[in-house]
Amino acid sequence: MELQHISEFDRAVAGGKGELVRFGASFLFMVGVMFLAATHGAGEGELLLVMAATAAAYMAMNIGANDVANNVGPAVGAKAFSLLGALGIAAVFDIAGALIAGERVIERMRSGIIHPGMLSEPQILVWVMLAALLASAVWINIASALGAPVSTTHSIVGAIMGGGIAAHGPEIVNWPVMGRIVASWVVSPVLGGVLAAMFLYFIKRSITHQIDMAAAARRVVPALLGVMAWIFTTFLFVEGLGRLPSVTRGLALSCGLGAGVLTFAIVRARVRDRGLFIPNTEHGVNRLFVLPLMFAAAVMSFAHGSNDVANAVGPLAAIVHAVTYGSGPGQGATVAGWAMLVGALGIGVGLALFGPRVIRTIGSELTELDNMRAFSVAMGSALTVILASLLGLPVSSTHVVVGSVLGVGFLREYLDGSHERMVEEFKAHHPQGDQEAIDDFMQRFGAASPDGKGELLKNLKRQSRSGEDPARFAKWERKAMRRAYRQELVRRSQLRRILAAWVVTVPVSALTAAALFHVIGGALPR
Template sequence: MAGQDRDTQWTTLDRDLGRVSTLEAASIYAVRPFVGAGLAMLFVTAAAIVAALLAGISSAGSLAVVAGAVFAAYMAINIGANDVANNMGPAVGARALTMGGAIAIAAVCESAGALIGGREVITTISSGVIDQPGFGDLRSYTLAMLSAMLGAALWLNIATWIGAPISTTHAVLGAMIGAGLAAAGVAAIHWSSLAAIAATWVVSPLAGGLLSAGLLALLTRAVVEREDKIAAARIWVPVMIAAMAATFTIYLGIKGLAYPASLSPAVVIGGGALAGAAAWAGSRAAVHRASEGLENRKRSLKTLFRLPLIFSAAILSFAHGANDVANAIGPLAAIVHAVEVGHADEIVAFPFWVTMIGALGISAGLLLFGPKLVQLVGDEITRLNPLRASCIALSAGIIVILASWAGMPVSSTHITIGGVFGVGFYREWEHEQRLSRARDPQKRLPVEERTRRRLVRRSHFLTIIAAWIVTVPAAALLSAAGYLALSLVAG
C-alpha cells in the first residue's frame, strides 16, 4: 500500500513537472520575438550613440546624422533578416550547413564584404539616383534621405513579417524615388541612371536562373550520369572551387584593395589564376580524401558537393555584403557628407563608422530574425540537394560579384531566387524528358497528373513575383509619406 502511494506521488510529480516544462517552453516561444526586438533596439541605440560621438559636426547637423544612423541601423537589421536568407537558404536546405553554422559564416563574410568591397556600390546608391544639386536647400535634401531610409526599412520589415523574400535594392531605390519626388519633384530624379539600374532587375533573375540551370545540366551529364560518379566528382568539384577562388581574387584585386590603381590588369588576372590553381590543388586532395570508401551512387555525391557549396555560400555572403551594404548606409553616407560640406554633392565621401553600422547591422538582423526566410528559400520552393544548391550559390556569387565590380546595385534576392527557380524548372523539364522517352509517344499524361508531378511550387513563384512588383511603389509611397511627416516634425 505504501509502495502504491509512493508510485502515485511520483506520477503526480512527473505530471506536474511536465506541465511546468510545457509552460516554460511556451513562455520561451512567446518571449522570443520580444528578445529579438529588444536586442535590435539596443543595436539601434548604440548606432545613435556612435554617430553622436563621432560625427564631429555642428549641433544642428548632428541631429540629422544621429537620426540617419538610427534609420540606417534599422534598415541594416531588416536587410539581414530578409536578404541574407537568400544566400544561406540553399546551403541550409541542402543540409550542407546547420542554421547556426550558416549564420556564423554569413555574419563574418557579410561584414568582411561590406568593409572591403562596399564603397563602389555605396557611391552609386548615395549619389546615382537623386540629383543632389537639384534640391533647393540642405534641409530638404537631408529629410529626403532620412525618409528614404525609413520608408525602405518599414516596407522591408513588413515583407519579412509576412514571409516574403523581397529585394532590398528595389526597396531602397523605390524609397529614394518617392522621397525625391516629394521633396523636389520629377527633376530631382536621375531617370537615365535609374533606367540602367532597373534593367538589371529583369536581367539578374533571368541570369541567375539560366546560369544555375546551365551549371546543373553540365554537372548532371559530367558527374551524375557517369558510370563512375566518384571519379567524375573528383575532377569537377575542385574545378568549381578553383573557378570561384579565381573570380573572387580578381574581384578583390580590382575593387577590394585600398589602392587598385597600383595593380595592373595582368597582375590582377595572374593573381586570380594563381589563387584558382592553389584552390584546385588544395581542394583536390581534400575531395580525394572525402571520397575514399564512398559507394558509387548518387547519394555519395551529396557528401562531395558539400565543400563547394559551403565555399560558394561564403563567397556569396561576401559579395552580398559588398553589394547590399549600400542599401542600408548609402543615404546615411550622403547625409554625413552633405552636412560636413554644407551642401548636397554628387561626390560622396564617408567615414569608416558609417560602413560599420551597415556591416554589423546586417549580421545582427540575420542572427535575430533570419531563420524564417532561410527555411523558406531552402526548403519550400523546390527540393534542393548539395549539387543543386552549389549550382545556385556558385552562379549567384559570380553574378553578384561582377555586378558589384561594375558598381551596379543588383538584387541578390532576384539572382538567388531566380537560381532556385531555374534549378527547379530545369528538373521539371528533365523529368518530363525522361518520362517522354519511357512511355508511348501517343500517350499524354492528364493535366491533373502533370500538375501533381511539378517540382516547383507555383504558389511561391506567384507570391514572390507579386511581392517584387509591389515593392518599388510601396516603398516609394511610404517614403513620400515619411517625408511629409518628417517635414511637419522638423517645422
C-alpha cells in the same frame, strides 16, 4: 492532455522570452549607434546625424534579417551544414564584403537615383534620404513579419525616388540611371537562373549521368573549386584593393588564376583520398559537395555584403556629407568609416537575431534542393551579384537567388520531361507483350548516359517501325501525371506570391517615403 497544454505553454513562454531578448539586443545596438553618431556631429547637425544613423542601423538590421537566406538558405535547405554554421559563415563574410568592397555601389545609391543639385538647399536632401531610410526599413520589417520575400534594393530605390519626387517633382529623378537599374532587376534573376542551370547541367552531365559517379566527382569537384577560387580572389583584388595604383586588372586576374590553380591542386589531393570511401550513388556524391557549398556560401555572402550595404549606408553617406559640408552628396567622396561600420555591423546583428526565420523558409519553399543543386544556386547567384557589384549596379540579391533557384527547378523539369518523353517513345514502339524485353531495355536505359539513351531510342525506332501497339497510358493520363510532377519540382503558388511581393514593393516604398518627407519637413526646423 494536460501535459500537452503545459508543454505548449512552456514553448510559448520560451518563444516570448526569445523575442524579448532579440528586441533588447537590437535596441542596445541602436543606442550604441546613436552615441557613435553623436560624436561626429555638432549643434543642429548632431541631431540629424543621430536620427539618420539610427534609421540606417534599423535598415541594416532589416537587410540582415531579410536577405540572409539568399546567402545560405539553399545550403541549409539541402542540409549541407547546420543553421549555426550557416549563420557564422554569413556573418563573417557579409560584414567583410560590406567593409572591403561596398563603397562602389554606395556612390551610385547616394547620388545616382536623383539629381541632388536640383534641390534648393542641403537640408531638403537630408529630409529626402531620412524619409527614404525610414520608409524602406518599415516596409521591409512589415513584409518580413508577414512572410513576404521582398527586395531591400527595390525598397530603398523606390523610397529615394518617392522622396525626391515629393521634394521637387518627377524631373529630379535620374531616369536614364533608373532605367539601367530597372533593367538590371529584370536581367539579374534571368542571368542568375541561366548560370545556376548551367552549373547544374554541367554537374549532371559530368558526374551524376556517369556510370562511376564517385570517380567522376573526384575529377570534377576540384576543378569547380579552382574556378570558384579564381573568381573570388580576382574579385577581392579588383574591389578590395582596386584603388591602389599598383593593383591592375591584369594583376588581379593573375593572382586569381594562381589561387585557382593552387586550390585545384590541394583539393584534388584531398578529395582523391577521401573519395575512395564514397559510395557510387548520388547520395554519396552529394557528400563531396559540402566543402564547395561552404565556399560558395562564403562567396555569396561577401558579394551580398558588398552590394546590399549600400541600401543602408548610401542614404546615410549623403546625409553625412550634406550635414558636414553643407552641400550635395559629393559624388566620388570617401564614405565616412563610421557610416560603413554602422551598415556592416547592422547587417550582422540583424542576421544573428532575426535571420534564422527566413533561412528555414527560402531553402525549401520553392523547390527541393540537395547539395549539388544548392551549390549551383549559390554559384549562379554569386557570379551574378559580383558582376553587378563590379558594374556598380544595385541589383536585388533576393531576385538573383530566387531566379537561380527557379533556374535549377525548371532545368530539372525539362530534363525529367525529356526523360519522360523518351520513355513514352520507347513504350509506343516496343511490343507490350514482351515484358522480359521491356524490363531488360528499361534497365539498360536507366543506366545509360543521356547520349546513350538517345542512341538506344534511335536504334529501337529503327528496329520497330510498324505493327506496334500504342503506349500503356492514355495521352491525357500522361499529361496529367507530367503536370502533377512539374508542380512538385517548382511550387507555382510560392512563385506567384513572390512575384506579387516584387510588384508592390517599389510603389509602396515610394508612397511611404513621399508621405514621410512631408512629415519630417514639417517637424524639423530649417
